[in-house]
Amino acid sequence: MFTRTDDRITTSQAVVFLTNTVLGAGILTMPRSVTQTTETPDSWLTIFIGGAVILPVILLLVKLSQQFPGQTVFQYAGRIAGKLPGKAICMLLVVYFLVIAGFEIRTLAEVTLFFLLEGTPMWAIVLPFIWLGAYLVGGGINSIARVNQIVFPISMLVLFVSFGVSLRLFDINNLRPVLGEGLLPVFAGLKSSILVYTGCEVILTLVAYMEHPRQAVKAMIGGITIMLAVYLVTIIVVVGGMSVDSVITSTWPTIDLIRSFEVTGFFVERLEFPLMVIWLMQMFCNFCSFFFQSSLGVSQIFNVSYQPVIYGLLPVLFLSTMAPKSLNDLFHLGDAIGMMGIGLFLLVPVLLSLIWLVRVKGLKQHV
Amino acid sequence: MLSSVIDYIPGWNVWTQAILAFLIPILASKIYKKMYAITGKGKKPDTADSKKAETLLEPSGAPFSGDYEADIQVIRDRIGGNSDLIFREIRMEKTNVRAALFYVAGMHNDRVLDLHLMEFLMFEAGSDTINEPGRIRDRLPFSCLLEASDLNSFNRSVMFGHIGLMIEGELGGLLIEYPNGANRSVQEPLSEALLRGPRLGFTEVxxxxxxxxxxxxxxxxxxxxxxxxxxxxxxxxxxxxxxxxxxxxxxxxxxxxxxxxxxxxxxxxxxxxxxxxxxxxxxxxxxxxxxxxxxxxxxxxxxxxxxxxxxxxxxxxxxxTFSMLLQSPEDYYERWLPGSLLRMLRFLAAFLALMAPALYISFISFHPGLIPTELAMSIIETRQGVPFPSLIEVLILEVSIEILREAGIRLPKPVGPAMGIVGGLIIGDAAVQAGIVSPFLVIVVAVTAISSFSIPIYSAGLSLRLLRFVGMLFAAFLGMYGTILFFLLLCSHLTKLKSFGVPYLTPVSPFRLRDWKDLFFRAPLALMKRRPAMTKTQDDKRKS
Known part of the structure; x- marks a missing residue:
């Protein structure tokens, strides 16, 4: 057929989708949150180990989804765990996605208010953003994946150019000593380094939309590898450029690093501006991804059509954005999201897989 | 515990905003759907309607009766009222049969008509030509010879410029010669001029x-x-x-x-x-x-x-697709390096034509700190006398440039350039002198206008001109943030858009590496071995 009617995404789109879902506000705050817990320059090791820990999680998520080709978690949870428990689990997942989406917009609004639009009311920043997201999400997963595909290379290019220019501040001594206080701080920071991967639950729905679900393992591991690389470079460059102490005290360490030098003789002297511009776009993709997941969830759990759900979720998203009262609240929320993520991981993929294993392998039931 | 939860329930103003967040998009989408339903469905009439239309345009024509006199009378009754219809009755010398010619004045070369057609019919067409009924088509020496199926189609064709011929004793009318109305000669395409490449342009025929x-x-x-x-x-x-x-x-x-x-x-x-x-x-x-x-x-x-x-x-x-809007045949006629350079230049020009005024507004009004200090100083110095906010300032100049452009198209050719000089140079300079706009803005607007002239397809330039104003509004409300929202809106819209099933942004997204050879740069012809993937052709090899 010449005109495609099915809403499937290619493998490369799936990779970018996953990467863009996870790479959101994290990159602006991650160096601080991780370094705060380790309090040594070894935070990059922590990130590395965090990636290694997250890898089996990803594999579990993919493998579980592959058992039900073409079905999202919202559809197969009921088949595994029974109707009501399945719905309850999925509702938790939806709430989780909504909270993350609100968290991302709030972070974006805070950054924008602080650096670009001082004195603008918060709603004036949040509302157009949510509406624009609704417009894009209305187009289904394909439109979102395509916008991701446009934004991702640009944002990576700008990010790495900014990092490259910031290398003039890089001092290897800031990263030394390696393991100066032993392995303990590295593992102490593990919790916060796993938190930066929150959002990879989208795999549970993403696999259902892949054109070639067999390549899902490869694609998702590819996505996680890209994220790991970006996080590693970020933390090395930021900690190396700013030293541990100033990273811990700064609110937005990545932006602060880029702000701390000027490129003379260039049209834009301070690179934090292009970086922020690009990061706004990245956050948009990020937000749209969660928005999509939650509307898809609601529509599939309650069997209502997809478009009205998008509109119905708009005020919920807005409230979830406005709920934190201060920046501190916001960062606490970020930590809470991380904890929720771990809890949900235990509840959704692990529990579901166990039940599935027991029912199929043990009781020989047909699920 | 409960009190801290209550503490986080937002105030009434947030609730109002949340309701607004819900209502405005619903309203917008309702309006969109209504508008789409009004006109969008107009092109897809359901089968009953289309059948009705069919009957309307194909009235079951009265068949030829076969009686020469009666048919001629019917034809003259129906279309004889037209003063430009010429009806000529002739008698064929050799067979002594009457024939009638109908034609519209001005559609034919009279010489051909007289010398060739009339002479043949009157003096040469013999009994051997027309004595076999039904086979007359084979015997007449005209390259264009059609048989009208009924009187209505005969009348229509005659009025459109065919020469209608009725011969006594023949069932049906014949149509000879294609219409040959006034035409212009082949000219160089006006809207897509090239330096290198064929000068031939399509005509009206x-x-x-x-x-x-x-x-x-x-x-x-x-x-x-x-x-x-x-x-x-x-x-x-x-x-x-x-x-x-x-x-x-x-x-x-x-x-x-x-x-x-x-x-x-x-x-x-x-x-x-x-x-x-x-x-x-x-x-x-x-x-x-x-x-x-x-x-x-x-x-x-x-x-x-x-x-x-x-x-x-x-x-x-x-x-x-989107990329076709910025391609020119010249990209392929010139060697690939200059071709690629021009291609990239056009992408830059399109970006400027779309975004330059929006960027100006957001930098000047919202973030002067983001441009180099000396530049910011000099711009602000020149803007000191300007009494308007930057949006109004830009709008004044942009709107007048658009008016100038529109006027330039309407004016006769010799006056056009003079108009450009008067408008562009004198008004621009005077506006700066009078302190209505800043000189830096004149540069921005001029660059924008020139950039939009470099778009190789006129209608694509029109879209960019339209969107430029939207971008300016976004920038005026939310500065750089608004400009980014505008860009994201465009991206979201473009990714949803399709042209006959082909995603509009192919090959950027969906990503087709194969088609990138002909996107931002134009690869050497030797590398273009295959046809674009987006059109899903039957045979995709360009080289054997």
């Missing part, structure tokens, strides 16, 4: 246009199918494609959409474009138009379909 396509090269696979469109004034429309390249599903889709067109008169190919396009609410054109046969044939070889309409030099090419 369909048969000439199709022949121009044919003469691009020997092939028996170039297929041109003609059909009539329009419900009241009917016109010829031709679909041209290369049979062993084009995707059959695409062809079917295009024919179906053309078949669904329901309009009494298709005046120009722009009508066709608007009646068959996917989304009429989009600012982007989803059908490309061109005056150049070389461009059309190149598109056909990429697996696209050309739609030619009688009476216009603009040929439509479907499906079309």
């Amino acid at each position: 369909l048969s000439e246009n199709t022949s121009m396509l044919r003469r691009q090269g020997f092939s028996d696979q170039l297929e041109i199918k003609t059909q009539k469109v329009g419900t009241r004034l009917r016109k010829d429309l031709a679909l041209a494609y290369i049979k062993d390249i084009v995707n059959p599903d695409l062809l079917e889709e295009v024919s179906a959409r053309i078949g669904k067109m329901d309009f009494d008169f298709i005046a120009e190919s722009g009508y066709v474009e608007q009646l068959i396009e996917d989304n009429y609410l989009s600012p982007f054109q989803q059908v490309q138009n061109t005056e150049r046969p070389d461009r059309a044939i190149a598109a056909l070889l990429e697996g696209r379909i050309a739609i030619l309409l009688d009476g216009t030099p603009f040929v439509l090419i479907v499906p079309s």
